[in-house]
Amino acid sequence: MLGVASLGDWLGLLATSVFAATQVESDAAKGLAFGGVIAVRLLPALVLGPIAGILADRFDRRYTMVICDLLRFVLFASIPLVALLGASGGVTVTWAAVATFLIEAVTLIWIPAKEAAVPNLIPRARLEVSNQLTLITTYGITPVLAAAVLAALDRTVRGISSGEPPAWVEPAQLALYFNSLSRLATALVVFFGIKEISGRGGRPDGPGQSVMKQFVEGWRFIGKTPLVRGLVLGIFGAFAGGGIVIGTARFFTNSLSAGDAAFYLLFGSIFVGLAIGIGLGPMVIRELSRRRWFGMSIVLASASVLLLAAAIHLSMAILGAILVGAGAGMAFLAGTTLLGGEIADEVRGRVFAVVQTGTRIVLMLAISLSSLLVGVGGSRELRIADLGISISSTRLLLLAAGVFGIFAGISAFRQMDDKPGVPVLPDLWGSVRGRPLSVGESFARSGLFVVFEGGEGAGKSTQVNRLAAAVGEQGHEVVVTREPGATDIGVRIRTLLLSDGSGPSAPSPRAEALLYAADRAHHVATVVRPALARGAVVVSDRYVDSSLAYQGAGRTLPVDEVSWLSSWATGGLKPDLVVLLDVDPAVGLARAAGRGTAADRLESESVAFHERVRYAFLDLAAADPKRYLVLDAALPADDIARAVAARVTELLAGHGTDPGDRTRADGETEPVRPPKPPQDDRMSMADNAVEAGR
Ligand SMILES: Nc1ncnc2c1ncn2[C@@H]1O[C@H](COP(=O)(O)OP(=O)(O)O)[C@@H](O)[C@H]1O
Ligand SMILES: Cc1cn([C@H]2C[C@H](O)[C@@H](COP(=O)(O)OP(=O)(O)O)O2)c(=O)[nH]c1=O
Incomplete structure (x- = not known):
């Protein structure tokens, strides 16, 4: 349900930012426009993230989810309805912007409630599979599907109406109605179908703690628990890497002398990689410790950013992008599963809220700063004539991001390694073949x-x-x-x-x-x-x-x-x-x-x-x-x-x-x-x- 409902989101983000970038001429302005749109989309996270976590931990999560979905149902439907009711162009556009902002805000509250509820519904051993499904539909398949569906819808509508279609069958409007109804359906299913989300008898009154205290306590928990700290920092690192790749992709394809199509290809490759990582990762690594897998995945993603930085041909860049996606996807899956399985119910909502707020902010900063930076520095590049490679600011930025990511991955690995002393590569190799190494029993030995x-x-x-x-x-x-x-x-x-x-x-x-x-x-x-x-x-x-x-x-x-x-x-x-x-x-x-x-x-x-x-x-x-x-x-x-x-x-x-x-x-x-x-x-x-x- 979540997967279907998030269908339009991804395409919207991409389309608007590219659209904005094409509206201006200079490289620097393009960078600013591209980054700017994305920044605005992610801004509500800053404000609402902390509140969302507390709501998820304080109130009955089922009611939180249902109310949020009903709100989104109304908001989505309102966008095309305002136009249909004959509002002027200006009003329609303004309302669309306001409603989108509100939807984003409501989603921010909905996600931590849902994420925190899932581990209570599913046995631990099945948690990874469940996360796999959710993540793959949200990040792996949906963006690709969204593009395909929108394109198909567009063609069909134009085909049937031969000429300009009436306003209400505009593909974009149809998509909004679809979104709206899918939210209503989710609300009904959660309310009538999954009563267990309420948890142990529900929590109508919440614990007798002040909101402020709950907030502080949530942060303290994250800061003081090495596993959680490692996970949170690692996930942020993975998103920063991904953000930089997205932010620089346009300019990067230029430096490969490849056109817009190459940009979409590169962008798509990241998502294909994500799907591969999330879908196939667990099958490949089998019994490997999930804590180790997490750190290794971040290192893989970062090393692939380095590959991207060094790419001299589009095919190399595509491979790099797929690997970045695969590494980030696996890290995200391992991280989410570990967080779900190892964090007590009482603080889970807040931890998930920090993760989702943080990831959005990190993504926002990474995309906008990197696109701004390479936009500004784009004109300054060093040509190595013989090799036909240009060392542009894009590549330097990717290089820096890759190196930083590798360090982040290694430090996350160190912080939460559950098999100290067991060599990493043989353990990985053994796990792939179904026989992970076991931890040597430690004892004081003097003979x-x-x-x-x-x-x-x-x-x-x-x-x-x-x-x-x-x-x-x-x-x-x-x-x-x-x-x-x-x-x-x-x-x-x-x-x-x-x-x-x-x-x-x-x-x-x-x-x-x-x-x-x-x-x-x-x-x-x-x-x-x-x-x-x-x-x-x-x-x-x-x-x-x-x-x-x-x-x-x-x-x-x-x-x-x-x-x-x-x-x-x-x-x-x-x-x-x-x-x-x-x-x-x-x-x-x-x-x-x-x-x-x-x-x-x-x-x-x-x-x-x-x-x-x-x-x-x-x-x-x-x-x-x-x-x-x-x-x-x-x-x-x-x-x-x-x-x-x-x-x-x-x-x-x-x-x-x-x-x-x-x-x-x-x-x-x-x-x-x-x-x-x-x-x-x-x-x-x-x-x-x-x-x-x-
Ligand atoms: N270096 C040697 N040269 C010749 N014979 C040996 C040597 N070491 C042991 N033996 C003899 O070989 C036989 C087997 O020795 P043993 O120590 O029982 O071997 P194992 O424990 O390896 O089966 C014994 O009869 C022993 O006396
Ligand atoms: C320890 C061990 C011994 N063995 C075999 C080797 C020997 O043939 C047998 C017993 O070894 P051993 O006690 O050395 O017998 P002997 O003193 O008669 O030479 O067990 C294995 O096959 N696998 C093992 O892991």
Whole structure:
């Protein structure tokens, strides 16, 4: 209903401002005229915005909406009726202006009441979809539709009446009647159909607070709540960027030596972008944190303004405009949804009023100032003859707006980030593919976490014990542990995983991956983290990499899915050092067989399986060489033990002897002081091993 009713508004704004601009000659005057019309249209927001918010919070929102719509019904209808009743041209035009002003004023009161009511009607999870619909009809489809409908109406009327049509079927008048009736319909639907808008029993008397106090309180709430402040500033920033693009578009198309058609194309592109952003945005980013999405969208919009500033061809400018629209649309959608979902009912009306008043004022200032500025500066431009580009004031303004917007986006992002420490781009990428990164559980950690990895019979158990003895001798608390099976629950999981040979009783690959992850989650929570928090050196026989190698490469499950599962299980805990004992599967399996115990379910896998596992381990090590010590497992056990002890001693020294000074919040973050790369003979051993693996 809202979408249909706002049909004429957009076209009106555009048409009048262009019309005004064509009435004067000089560039500066054009700028002034274009900006001036828009400024006048948006002026009522300044006066009425604050009042609207208080009305929405103080009185029954349903009655506010119904009264506003009835007023608009009368006002819209009055414009053509005055002319029909035979008023003189001057009176008609004056009344049209007065009525438009009044309609604008009433709309200002209607919107916050409606916006504040919506979150009460719709479950939170559906809020985004509802906003999507409202915004896309208001900003995305309607302006385009309005142009099409008006053009079609015009042609039809002229076609039927062949010649000058009678006054009452003038397309513009028909559109006004249409507007008028759609308002009446909205009023009736809201009054009889959506009684729930009144909320919890209505609020006929409003809270017992003075209007002034309510006003001040609303502003204080916005200023003091970081999320709301970030949202409000971010939305303003997005509108300022959009405003500058609209305000400069006319002159910008000139600097591309493109005509009026190009201007309309550029203007239309912004709205196409808005529709794309609002309509498709949520589908693309899926589970991404909405708070992060908001900041990122503003950065996207601003960066696209930069693209626009640098555009040397109309196609580049159109792409820029579409992206500006998409970014602004997504920011607007995310912002509105966050505001609706996270702000208490009592202050919601005022916050929405500030947003709508603010956006109008920001838009007004951005459009009028920028069109004025480029109008004045339009004649001064620097031609770079060879490239055929002119560096006009328009481009400089766009450049400044883009840079400013990027800073605004980043600062909004920082203020309200709900996943601190989680890297931004991997999170975005993961979300697009349906697996957002989770926040690393933070805890104060002062110990050292060393993990041994490698194939069967590589000598991990042997080396774990050797290292534990060596570190213990240095006076550190050592916790020796392993996966799977270091806890009571783990022992039971281990039985499920490794006994029961093959056939239908064996877990399926995904079940196997989940069981290892379950063992790991419990192990990390009950053994590893508490020990690290105490400052102990934790030495584990296998950890996450085993899952990546065995379940990922071995069972050929997607490695990034297994990785995500493990990082969810561990809350992002990464080892400080992974010692990879690289062994030829033939050698390792023979050694394992030599232990005299029966081969378990995984040991019985094919040689090809174990080959895949081996190369997966080597790939992981090659991807993060700082964190890994790769050793050839064929070396004598004593040599290996010495190399490992040396590296761990170095790490312990690097952390300082007092474990207390290494307190940090752990997560996906690297250690504060990353271990130094291996030196001397250990280096050559590592290289040999990696070399052997290639
Ligand atoms: N560096 C080494 N050289 C030769 N044999 C070794 C070496 N390290 C361990 N072994 C032997 O290989 C077998 C498997 O060792 P183990 O530590 O149990 O490996 P894993 O825990 O990796 O399966 C044991 O019999 C052990 O004595
Ligand atoms: C930790 C882990 C182990 N495994 C496998 C590797 C081993 O074959 C098996 C048990 O490992 P392990 O305890 O090292 O057995 P052993 O001491 O007999 O060598 O579990 C995985 O497949 N995924 C994992 O995440």
